[in-house]
Structures are given as C-alpha cells and as structure tokens.
Amino acid sequence: MGADLGLQHRIEQLLFREADCLDRRDWDGWEALFAPDGMYWVPLGHDQADPLNHASLFFEDSIMRDVRRRRLDQVHAWSQHPVTYAARIVGNVRIVAGTDDAPTLRVRSTFQMTEWRRGSDLRQLAGHYTHDLVAIDEAWRIALKRVDLINCDGAHECFEIFI
C-alpha cells in the first residue's frame, strides 16, 4: 500500500509538472516529458478508437509537435499577437493499469483549462486526459497523451496551443 501511495504521488507530480510546462508555454520542457516516439492525440469523436482512419483535432508525433512549437515562437505568428495564456487544473488522477515495477502505466485524469487572449473572450475547455507512460532510464515518459474534450465533436474556434 505504501508503495502504491508513493507511485500515485509521483504520477500526480508528473501530471502537475506537465500542466505547469504548458501553462508557462515551456514547449521544450513539455516535449522532454515524451518518449521519443510518443504521440499527442485529441480525438474528434467521443470514444474514438482509431486515429488513422478518422480525423482528429490533433494527432501529432514529435515532428508535427516540433512544427507547432516552433510556430508558436515565431515573430510573425499573427494569431499569437497577443499570446494565449492558459491555466490548467488536473484532478481525479487514477492509475488504471500497471504497477510500480511494470514497464508501462495507464493514468486517467480530469482537467479544466481556461484560455485567454487579450481582445478575446475567455474560453473554458474541459475533458479527460489518458496518459500511457513508459519507463525509460528509471523515469516515466509519455508514450501517448490522449485528450478527450467533452465537446470534441462541437464547432470549435481555433486551438492555438497544446491542450
């Protein structure tokens, strides 16, 4: 039980650290949390099973994330004049598969995210994160971050930053 609590604590700290990187627009710090072949996926449909044969709001490997990260920091990224600020709260963190000495873990959580750009309305996003984590060099790294927005199939204004 003590080991489980320790794992739970370490995993929560990892998710909080990830949210903090994104809130601070520390895209490089965020990327470093991923395994080299890690994927970032925001499905378009509820319970979407397949990212390859169905469109997604985001489905990005490290190459596509690299383009997005670099774009956000371009001088002439017009849609970031002014920039998007965001604050995320992550809770209800549950380890749903795997243990401390397993090679992989699956973690589910719930998030609230508030975004703001000067001149625009606040936008509230909410949904569920699923993190598939893999142990690399004694650290948990993200093999897949899945973001299921509660309004995934709604009509969206543009998503400027990673969710």
Add this chain to the structure above:
Amino acid sequence: MSPPGDYARLVEPARVHKSVYADPAVFDAEMERIFGRAWIYVGHESQTPSPGNYWTTLIGREPVIMVRGQDGAVRVLHNRCPHKGARIISEACGTLGSVIRCPYHGWMFGLDGKVRNVPFRAGYEGTGFNPDDPEFSLRPVARAGAYRGFVFCSLAADGPDLAAYLGGVASSLDNFVDRAPDGEVEVAGGVMRVMQRSNWKIFLENLMDTGHPQATHESSFVAARQTVKSRLGGATPFRLHIIEGNGEPASFWESLELHCFEHGHSFMGAIFNAPKDELSLDYLATLARQVGSERAQAIISVNRHNTVIYPSCSPHTGFQQLRVIRPIAVDRTMVEIFTFRLKGTSEAFFQRTINYTNIVNSPSSTVMVDDVEVYRRCQEGVDRQGGDWVSQHRQAGRESATGDEILAIGTSEAPIRNQYRAWASYMKDAH
C-alpha cells in the same frame, strides 16, 4: 448607408463597401436573396446510404433534414414540425425507423415528410385538419437535386437547374469523383467544424486569394522549414510540404491560372504537384487498371487547388476534402469540413487523406489559425470608421474572357470580383 433594396450599389468593379461584411441588414437580405435562392450544398448521398438514414444541417437560416426514404430517394425537408413549429431532429446524423416522430405531441410523418398519424385523431375531425393538405406535413425544400452524389437544394421554386447553375465549375466535382478507381466517393472519417468570428464572404474570398499565403502563413512555413532542416536532414515529407508550400515565391503564385464562371464560381490551378511517392504511384496504377492508362493520366492531370462553388462550398479534388460555408451571423461563420474516401483505393491512401485533414482543416491547424486570425481582424476593421471601401484592385481589368469562362493570372483578384458580380446580381432587387 444604402436604402434597403439597393444593395448592388455597394459593389463597384474593383472595390466593395465595408457594409457588405458588417451590416446586419445586409446579412438578413443575403439570407433571403442569396441563401434563399441559390443552390446550396446540403450533404453527400453516401451520408444516408439506407432508408431512414438522415443528416441535418442549415441552408441559410433554415434547419433541414436530408433523409433517404423507403423508396431509396434522398429528400431534403425543413426540420420543423408543421404542428407547433418544433425542430424535430436535434442530432447531426443518425437513423430513423419508418417514421419521423415529433417529440412534442407525437405527430408522425413518413420518411417522405407526409403526415401519417396524429394522436387524438377524433378531435381533429371536422376542424379543417386535412392530412392531404401539405400544410400538415413536413415541408420539402422548393428544389433539391444531386450532382454525382453531391446533394444541393434551393429554397426558391424558380431559377436555373442544378447542372446549369454549376456550369463550368461542375468539372471540379467530376474530377473529385473520377479520381475514385471504382467511380464513387463516400464521406468518411468524421466532420470537422470550425467557428470563425468573421463574415462568410471573407472566407470564400480567401480561398481564391493567392496574395496572402506569403504574409499570413509565414509562421507555419518558416517553422516547417526549420523542422525539415533540424530534424529531417533537409528532406521534406508530404505532410510538411503542404505547410511549406505557402512560402513559395511571388513568381510561383503568378504562374497559376484562375478560372471564373457565372454565378460566382471559380477554381485555381494546383499549388502542389501530384506526389510521386510509392503510395501515389500505387494509386495511379489502381486507377489505370480500372479506367485505362490514358484515362487515368487525363484524370490526375486535372490538378486543382481550391474550387469555390458560390456561395456554399469548396471542394479540393486532389485531397478529397469539401469545405461547406454555413453563415451564422453577420460576424460569425461555421465551416463544416468533410473528408471523402475514393472507393477502390487502399487504406493507406485514405489515411493520407485523413492526415491532410488533420494538418490543414482541423481547428488546430498551424496553417488555418493565422487565416482565421486575419479574418477576425478584417471583421473588426469593416465595422470601424477608418475607411469605407475594401480594395479588390489586384490585376483588375486584366482578365480575359473565353466563352463562359474568365481567365486570370494566379495573383489576380478576379475570382473575388467575380464573386461580387454574382452577389450584386442576387442582391440588386427584392425579387
């Protein structure tokens, strides 16, 4: 501002008055005179393959249901119960049984819209209620029709038929379908919906505006170039090529051809060459097996970037995308984006289509975000006092006419001016 009924005066040969984008009265008139008359895209027949399958959307302000009947016909009905006016179907798509039932009092209609049964029937006897009077059935739109599976409707009883309306731009829909080795396409992979805080015409103009990519899309094409250099040793994969392409020099954009047609339609030549990778060559071989090499070459040599079927949709033949414009308010536009599978192609081929959708048409697109940002800035400007007219002067007066087609060089604003010729024609009188 102009008096009602005189909106055509807002359009001059190479400029339009800002109120066409900002005045709610103009928007109201557009909903009646343009979206209430023109052929507007509804959906694709493949979205309702079996009796009872339905798809709902907006034609201007009118909620409609596209539904396949027991007789196999696809109909377009107003999504409004004739009893109290309630919207009958709330979901975007789904399957009905043999009847459409109103959630309020349980009136039931056939899939053809005709009233079948109403509860408390005895109470209607001798009251003037008459099931044979169309007043008591779901009203069909005035005219509905399909062109090679693409369903359009018009809310007006009169006007040109669909084929005559499409005219020369029908060739883009032909090519869209001809590219399928089995001769058919189907909607697949979900529907994207993007909300823009700008007038619907700004989006339609931008689709034909080759003057903007170098400035608007600098952030994404520079970022893609940096990624190619630092992560991929200088080799550009297809998925980054479609982002980098916006950084082509002025000479590239000038070398394109723009083709304009009556009713505001237009298309532009390709900005991406037909890919020569293994997947594309495999596709070409499949197409050639089905239709013959010569025909296959002819089909893929029709290489186009955007097409505008004014005022409601934009097919992209090479990447199997269809963007549909749904005006919500004078300063708000929803774009529905459909992805199609070419029947007879491989799973890998469709997956590349999906990849294109994700990169270019998702609300997260690193390309689209800057478009939507400048649309919003234009919308702000047309509602302010710093000027009254919006310029469309680029290459004005230098187009050439051949038959029913107007041709212009790639950087001309001819397609935009052509859209406004149609706009003024619709808007000039109360009809």
